[in-house]
Amino acid sequence: MPTMYGQFCPVAKAMEVLDERWTLLVIRELMMGSRHFNAIRRGVPRMSPALLSKRLQMLVRAGVVERHRDGNRVTYHLTESGRELEPIVLSLGRWGLRWIHQLGEEDLDPHLLLWDVHRNIDLEAVPDGRTVIQFRFSDDVIAPNARNWWLVITADAVDVCDFDPGHHVAVTVQTTLRTLIRLWRGDIGWPEALRSGDLALTGETYAQRALPRWLKLSSLAPTPRPMLTSA
Amino acid sequence: MPTMYGQFCPVAKAMEVLDERWTLLVIRELMMGSRHFNAIRRGVPRMSPALLSKRLQMLVRAGVVERHRDGNRVTYHLTESGRELEPIVLSLGRWGLRWIHQLGEEDLDPHLLLWDVHRNIDLEAVPDGRTVIQFRFSDDVIAPNARNWWLVITADAVDVCDFDPGHHVAVTVQTTLRTLIRLWRGDIGWPEALRSGDLALTGETYAQRALPRWLKLSSLAPTPRPMLTSA
DNA sequence: CAGTATCCAGTTGGATACTG
DNA sequence: CAGTATCCAACTGGATACTG
Numbered sequence: 447m448p449t450m451y452g453q454f455c456p457v458a459k460a461m462e463v464l465d466e467r468w469t470l471l472v473i474r475e476l477m478m479g480s481r482h483f484n485a486i487r488r489g490v491p492r493m494s495p496a497l498l499s500k501r502l503q504m505l506v507r508a509g510v511v512e513r514h515r516d517g518n519r520v521t522y523h524l525t526e527s528g529r530e531l532e533p534i535v536l537s538l539g540r541w542g543l544r545w546i547h548q549l550g551e552e553d554l555d556p557h558l559l560l561w562d563v564h565r566n567i568d569l570e571a572v573p574d575g576r577t578v579i580q581f582r583f584s585d586d587v588i589a590p591n592a593r594n595w596w597l598v599i600t601a602d603a604v605d606v607c608d609f610d611p612g613h614h615v616a617v618t619v620q621t622t623l624r625t626l627i628r629l630w631r632g633d634i635g636w637p638e639a640l641r642s643g644d645l646a647l648t649g650e651t652y653a654q655r656a657l658p659r660w661l662k663l664s665s666l667a668p669t670p671r672p673m674l675t676s677a
Numbered sequence: 678m679p680t681m682y683g684q685f686c687p688v689a690k691a692m693e694v695l696d697e698r699w700t701l702l703v704i705r706e707l708m709m710g711s712r713h714f715n716a717i718r719r720g721v722p723r724m725s726p727a728l729l730s731k732r733l734q735m736l737v738r739a740g741v742v743e744r745h746r747d748g749n750r751v752t753y754h755l756t757e758s759g760r761e762l763e764p765i766v767l768s769l770g771r772w773g774l775r776w777i778h779q780l781g782e783e784d785l786d787p788h789l790l791l792w793d794v795h796r797n798i799d800l801e802a803v804p805d806g807r808t809v810i811q812f813r814f815s816d817d818v819i820a821p822n823a824r825n826w827w828l829v830i831t832a833d834a835v836d837v838c839d840f841d842p843g844h845h846v847a848v849t850v851q852t853t854l855r856t857l858i859r860l861w862r863g864d865i866g867w868p869e870a871l872r873s874g875d876l877a878l879t880g881e882t883y884a885q886r887a888l889p890r891w892l893k894l895s896s897l898a899p900t901p902r903p904m905l906t907s908a
Numbered sequence: 909c910a911g912t913a914t915c916c917a918g919t920t921g922g923a924t925a926c927t928g
Numbered sequence: 929c930a931g932t933a934t935c936c937a938a939c940t941g942g943a944t945a946c947t948g
Contacts, residue, residue, distance in 0.1 A: 449698070450781075450783070451699075451702065451723065451784075452723050452783045452784055452786060453702070453721075453723075453784060453786065453789060454780050454784045454785060454786070454789070454790070454858045454861075454862065455702075455705070455770070455789075455793075456769075456770040456771070456772075456773035456774040456777070456862065456895075456897055457701065457702065457705050457766055457769050457770040457773060458702055458773075458784075459773040459777040459780075459784070460769045460770065460772050460773030460777060461701050461702065461769070461773075462777075463777065464696075464769070465695075465696050465697070465698060465700075465701065466696070466940095467680070467696060467940080467941080468682075468941095469696075470688065470692050470696065471682065471684070471686075471688065471689055471692065474686070474688050482909080482910080483909075483910050483911065484909065484910070484911095490684075492682065492683050492684075492942090493941090493942095494941070494942055494943070494944090495910080495911060495912085496911085496912070496913080496914095496941080496942090496943095497940090497941060497942080498911090499910085499911060499912075500941090508777075509776065510776075518909080518910095519909075519910085520909085520910060520911085526903065527772075527775075527776040527903075530772055530775070530776070531772065533768065534765060534768050534769060534772065535688055537764065537765050537768065538687075538688050538691045538692065538695070538765060539686070539687040539688040539691065540687070541687075541691050541758075541761055541762065541765065542687035542688060542689075542690040542691030542692075543687040544758075544761070545691075545740065545741075545758040545761070546687070546690040546691060546693075546694065546739075549685050549690075550681075552681070552683045553682075553683055553684060553685045553689075553690070554685060555683060555684065555685070558684060558685070558686075559685070562686075627685045630685075631685065631687065664687075666687055672757065672758075697920095698920085698921080699921095713929080713930080714929075714930050714931065715929065715930070715931095723922090724921090724922095725921070725922060725923070725924090726930080726931060726932085727921080727922090727923095727931085727932070727933080727934095728920090728921060728922080729931090730930085730931060730932080731921090749929080749930095750929075750930085751929085751930060751931085909948105910947100910948095911946105911947085911948095912945100912946080912947070912948100913944100913945080913946070913947090914943100914944085914945085914946095915942105915943090915944090915945105916941105916942095916943095917940105917941100917942090917943105918939105918940090918941095918942095919938100919939085919940075919941100920937105920938090920939075920940080921936105921937100921938095921939095922935105922936095922937090922938095923934105923935090923936095923937105924933100924934085924935090925932100925933080925934085925935105926931105926932075926933070926934095927930100927931085927932070927933090928929105928930095928931090928932100
């Protein structure tokens with residue numbers, strides 16, 4: 447009987463539901479608005495479909511998630527119980543940002559980053575018509591075919607491409623994956639990244655200037671960091 | 678590589694540290710003020726010493742816990758990082774209280790309950806001298822030798838006994854373990870428990886009257902419960 | 909699209925006993 | 929008191945392939 451603490455303590459009862467591997471990340475995806483099985487999967491690509499299915503069923507049983515059949519589509523939603531986890535998940539994220547700085551190589555997933563970035567493009571700020579932003583990662587640990595990415599922004603959608611879509615590129619971001627991720631997380635700011643040379647912009651001047659407004663950072667980026675006590 | 682998500686998301690990084698089985702309960706014990714290995718064990722009796730040791734080491738490595746050698750004693754403390762988990766653990770407890778009502782038989786541990794209760798006796802409210810409270814659990818699923826408990830309260834300490842300490846008993850609480858646990862958690866209140874007959878007091882009148890002031894409930898007990906939408 | 913089915917290697921953690 | 933040591937059954941979850 448794993449995942450069973452034999453305690454009436456409400457923290458223990460909560461953790462019986464929540465402490466299984468991946469569970470809170472699935473809830474995070476639902477918080478972010480993913481509704482369909484494969485949409486959730488995009489947020490947790492290292493999770494096998496069998497396991498995602500199992501976790502969703504568990505969460506439905508626990509009353510945290512509701513499953514609906516919309517025609518032949520299936521959608522998942524947080525219940526009221528699940529929605530009450532949102533502030534907790536955000537607090538956990540803020541805690542992680544403040545206290546877990548080390549990012550291993552394996553945490554640096556360009557697909558996940560581009561997916562996050564694309565969800566947070568400020569469509570209002572981008573000019574009408576089509577705008578293309580290119581990302582060139584200079585890391586040599588990244589597979590060569592994952593070093594170039596394009597965001598194709600149109601009036602109502604943002605597409606992520608890992609191949610050249612062939613359109614005119616307004617601005618190219620040349621950096622390491624780690625730098626862009628640290629920027630996204632708010633570990634560093636735009637000025638710092640540009641000044642240090644870890645990140646360079648090329649392309650049209652207006653686009654270079656405007657990029658930080660187009661590309662919004664993680665909603666947790668403004669989290670204040672702990673004061674350094676030393677080192 | 679378990680306990681590794683391959684994501685730079687701060688929630689994922691936080692959960693790499695926190696989502697292992699037992700981890701948050703160990704932190705809860707440290708929050709409650711347990712400092713020594715065997716004191717922590719009392720709060721997580723189903724955890725093997727080997728596993729507790731492993732978790733503590735992991736938490737030290739993660740910077741959440743500090744280990745100190747005080748002479749030949751060893752003490753554990755939350756670091757600043759660990760202390761910042763307190764509001765999160767409390768929120769998880771409140772969430773658990775609101776949304777996870779089902780308590781299985783195996784969650785009903787009399788030892789854990791008495792341990793919690795003894796930590797929360799209001800020494801100010803109890804008369805000077807020695808006061809003994811007896812608990813008689815009528816559950817037949819409980820082992821016969823775990824049906825009777827005594828709290829021996831003196832000026833500066835509360836002792837838990839699972840054997841008759843032989844002193845005069847001021848008040849006896851006759852109930853089921855489940856009822857007393859639900860009372861402790863705040864699922865029901867004293868008046869409700871007494872009126873329904875699920876809990877009965879015998880012994881000296883003043884002690885019967887004063888008991889609810891001596892015996893404070895869980896600090897989470899006042900958590901508001903979700904409005905019933907139906908049934 | 910939304911999952912199931914199957915398989916299996918690896919790990920977890922429970923039980924128990926023991927040590928400085 | 930504060931852990932280690934050892935053992936092993938059970939379970940987890942990764943990989944892969946397949947289905948309605």
